[in-house]
Amino acid sequence: xxxxxxxxxxxxxxxGYVKNLSLFIVLTLLTTxxxxxxxxxxxxxxxxxxxxxxxxxxxxxKTRGGMRTTLDESLVNEMLxxxxxxxAKGRIWGYYYFQKADVYFSLVGVDIYEQEHRNxxxxxxxxxxxxxxxxxxxxGVKRVLAENYYEDYFNFITPNLEKKRVYIAGxxxxxxxxxxxxxxxxxxxxxxEIFGFQENEVTDIVIDVANPSELPTIALxxxxxxxxxxxxxxxxxxxxxxxxxxYKNGIFLALFIIAFxxxxxxxxxxxxxxxSADKREIAILxxxxxxxxxILHAKLYEALIISFGAYILGIFIAFGYVYIADAPLLKxxxxxxxxxxxxxxxxxxxxMQTLFMLFIFIVPVYVLATLIPxxxxxxxxxxxxxx
Amino acid sequence: MIAIKSxxxxxxxxxxxxxxxxxxxEGELIIIKGKSGSGKSTLLSLIAGLTKPTSGEIVVDSQQxxxxxxxxxxxxxxxxxxxxFQKYNLIESLSVRENILLPLVPLGLQESLMxxxxxxxxxxxxxxxxxxxxxxxxxxxxxxxxAIARAHVADPKIILADEPTANLDEKLxxxxxxxxxxxxxxxxxxxxxxxxxxxxxxxFVDRIxxxxx
Numbered sequence: 001x002x003x004x005x006x007x008x009x010x011x012x013x014x015x016g017y018v019k020n021l022s023l024f025i026v027l028t029l030l031t032t033x034x035x036x037x038x039x040x041x042x043x044x045x046x047x048x049x050x051x052x053x054x055x056x057x058x059x060x061x062k063t064r065g066g067m068r069t070t071l072d073e074s075l076v077n078e079m080l081x082x083x084x085x086x087x088a089k090g091r092i093w094g095y096y097y098f099q100k101a102d103v104y105f106s107l108v109g110v111d112i113y114e115q116e117h118r119n120x121x122x123x124x125x126x127x128x129x130x131x132x133x134x135x136x137x138x139x140g141v142k143r144v145l146a147e148n149y150y151e152d153y154f155n156f157i158t159p160n161l162e163k164k165r166v167y168i169a170g171x172x173x174x175x176x177x178x179x180x181x182x183x184x185x186x187x188x189x190x191x192x193e194i195f196g197f198q199e200n201e202v203t204d205i206v207i208d209v210a211n212p213s214e215l216p217t218i219a220l221x222x223x224x225x226x227x228x229x230x231x232x233x234x235x236x237x238x239x240x241x242x243x244x245x246x247y248k249n250g251i252f253l254a255l256f257i258i259a260f261x262x263x264x265x266x267x268x269x270x271x272x273x274x275x276s277a278d279k280r281e282i283a284i285l286x287x288x289x290x291x292x293x294x295i296l297h298a299k300l301y302e303a304l305i306i307s308f309g310a311y312i313l314g315i316f317i318a319f320g321y322v323y324i325a326d327a328p329l330l331k332x333x334x335x336x337x338x339x340x341x342x343x344x345x346x347x348x349x350x351x352m353q354t355l356f357m358l359f360i361f362i363v364p365v366y367v368l369a370t371l372i373p374x375x376x377x378x379x380x381x382x383x384x385x386x387x
Numbered sequence: 388m389i390a391i392k393s394x395x396x397x398x399x400x401x402x403x404x405x406x407x408x409x410x411x412x413e414g415e416l417i418i419i420k421g422k423s424g425s426g427k428s429t430l431l432s433l434i435a436g437l438t439k440p441t442s443g444e445i446v447v448d449s450q451q452x453x454x455x456x457x458x459x460x461x462x463x464x465x466x467x468x469x470x471x472f473q474k475y476n477l478i479e480s481l482s483v484r485e486n487i488l489l490p491l492v493p494l495g496l497q498e499s500l501m502x503x504x505x506x507x508x509x510x511x512x513x514x515x516x517x518x519x520x521x522x523x524x525x526x527x528x529x530x531x532x533x534a535i536a537r538a539h540v541a542d543p544k545i546i547l548a549d550e551p552t553a554n555l556d557e558k559l560x561x562x563x564x565x566x567x568x569x570x571x572x573x574x575x576x577x578x579x580x581x582x583x584x585x586x587x588x589x590x591f592v593d594r595i596x597x598x599x600x
Contacts, residue, residue, distance in 0.1 A: 294492075
C-alpha cells in the first residue's frame with residue numbers, strides 16, 4: 001500500500017470535510033437502519049422457527065359459534081386408536097388478562113409425568129418439582145408482576161370472581177424468548193381452577209405421529225372423524241407464522257425502499273459527474289505525472305474509507321442498538337403488540353449472509369459510483385479537461 | 388533531446404501546426420515567442436504529452452511521446468518533465484509543501500526522503516518559510532515560486548514554462564529571470580513560451596523560436 005497516496009486521500013477528505021462527512025453520516029445511518037432491521041427480523045425468524053420446531057405434529061381444537069372452546073379429554077383415547085398416531089394428550093393452556101398492567105400472560109398447565117411440553121419447560125421441571133399452589137414465570141412476567149408489587153405471588157381471579165393465590169417458585173428463560181417471556185407454568189389442576197374448567201376439560205389435544213410423511217393422511221382422517229373440530233398441523237402453524245412474518249417483511253420492505261432510494265440518490269449524484277474543482281484537480285495530477293491507475297487508486301481509497309468505514313460503523317451501531325439497547329422504536333414497529341406480550345429481549349442471531357448482502361449493497365456500489373466518473377476524467381486529455 | 392518531426396495539430400478545421408519540424412538540445416534554454424493563439428502553449432502541451440498531435444512525431448529523450456500510451460506517457464512526464472503552468476495550476480486548498488510533494492506521491496517513496504526533497508527545492512526557490520501555509524493565502528509571486536519548486540521536485544531533465552510571468556509585476560519578473568538563470572546553470576533543458584519582451588534579450592538564452600514569423 002502506498003502510504004503517501006493514502007495520506008493524500010485523507011487530506012483530500014479533510015479538505016472537503018463538510019461534503020464527505022455528510023456522505024459518511026448518511027451512509028452510516030442507512031447501514032445502521034438496514035442492519036438493525038435485518039438483526040430484528042433475523043432474531044424474530046429464529047425465535048418463530050424455534051416455536052414451530054417445538055410445535056406438536058397435530059393440534060386438535062374445538063370451536064363453538066366460531067369461538068374456541070374446550071374439549072373432552074376422553075377423546076384422547078379415541079384418537080389413539082387411529083393407526084399412525086404415536087401419542088395424544090390433552091393440554092390446558094390459555095391467556096390471562098392482567099388488567100392493572102394491561103398485558104396478557106400465557107398460562108400453561110403441565111403434568112410432570114408428561115413429555116409433550118416444550119424443551120424449556122421439560123428442562124425446568126427436571127430441575128425442581130412444581131407443586132400445586134406454585135408457578136414458574138417467564139422473565140417478562142416476573143418483571144410485570146414486580147412492577148405491580150407482586151414479588152412472591154400473584155392473585156388470579158377465576159371466572160367466578162374468586163381469588164386464587166399462586167406463589168412464584170422460580171423464573172425461567174429459554175432459547176425462545178418470544179414465547180417463554182410471557183409464559184406462566186403451573187400444575188394442570190391449578191390451571192383448571194383458574195380457568196374454571198371441569199375435571200375432564202382440556203384446551204386442545206396434541207398429537208404426535210410416528211411417521212411424519214403420514215401426517216397429511218392422519219390429519220385427513222381426524223378431519224373426517226371429527227368434522228366439527230379444527231385440525232391444525234405443524235405445517236399450518238408454520239404457514240400462519242410465515243404470514244405473520246410476511247407482514248413484518250412488508251414493514252421491512254418499506255424501510256428497505258426508503259433506504260434504497262436515499263442510497264440511489266447518493267449514487268446517482270456521484271455517477272452524474274465530478275465537480276469542476278475535482279475535475280481540475282485530476283487534470284493537474286495527471287499533468288504532474290500521475291497515471292490513470294494512480295488516480296483510480298486514490299479514488300478507491302477515498303471510496304473505501306467512506307463506504308467501508310460507514311458500513312463497519314453502521315453495523316456496530318446497529319448491533320449495539322438492537323442487542324444492547326434492545327432496539328427502541330424499531331422493535332415496536334416490528335413486533336407491534338406490546339400490549340399483548342410483555343417486553344422481551346431480542347436474541348443474538350448473527351447471520352453472516354445478511355451482513356454480506358448489506359456489504360454488497362453499500363460498499364461495491366459506492367466504490368463503483370466513485371471510480372467511474374473519476375476514470376472518465378482520468379482518461380480524457382489533460383488539455384481538454386483544463387480548457 | 389527533443390525532436391519534433393512533421394508535426395500537424397488541428398483544432399476542428401483550423402491548422403495550428405502543419406508539418407512543423409524543430410529540435411531542442413539538452414541543456415538549452417529556448418524562448419518561444421509569439422502572440423496569443425500562435426500555438427506556444429499547445430507546443431508545450433504536445434511535448435509534455437498532455438495532448439496528442441493530429442500527425443507527426445515528438446521524440447523526447449529517444450521516447451516517441453506522441454505515440455506512447457497514456458499509462459507510459461504519464462510515467463514519462465513524471466520522470467522527465469516539470470511543467471510551470473500559466474495560471475500555476477496549484478491546488479489551493481493544499482499547503483505549499485503538499486503542492487510541491489504531489490509529483491512524488493505516486494512513487495511511494497519514504498516520507499523522510501520526500502520531505503528532504505521538498506525542503507531542498509523550497510530552499511532553492513526561497514519559499515521554505517511558507518511551507519505550511521495554504522497556497523490560496525500566498526501572493527502571485529509566491530504562488531509562482533511554489534509552481535517552479537513543484538516542477539523541480541522530481542528533478543526532471545526538462546522544464547516547460549507557459550507564460551510564467553503573465554500575471555507578475557516588474558520586480559517578480561526580474562526575480563523569475565534570476566530563477567531561470569539558476570535553472571539554466573543546472574544544465575536542464577528549458578523551454579519558455581512567452582510574449583514578454585523582457586526575455587528576448589537575456590544573455591543566457593540559447594535560442595529564440597519566433598512563432599509570429
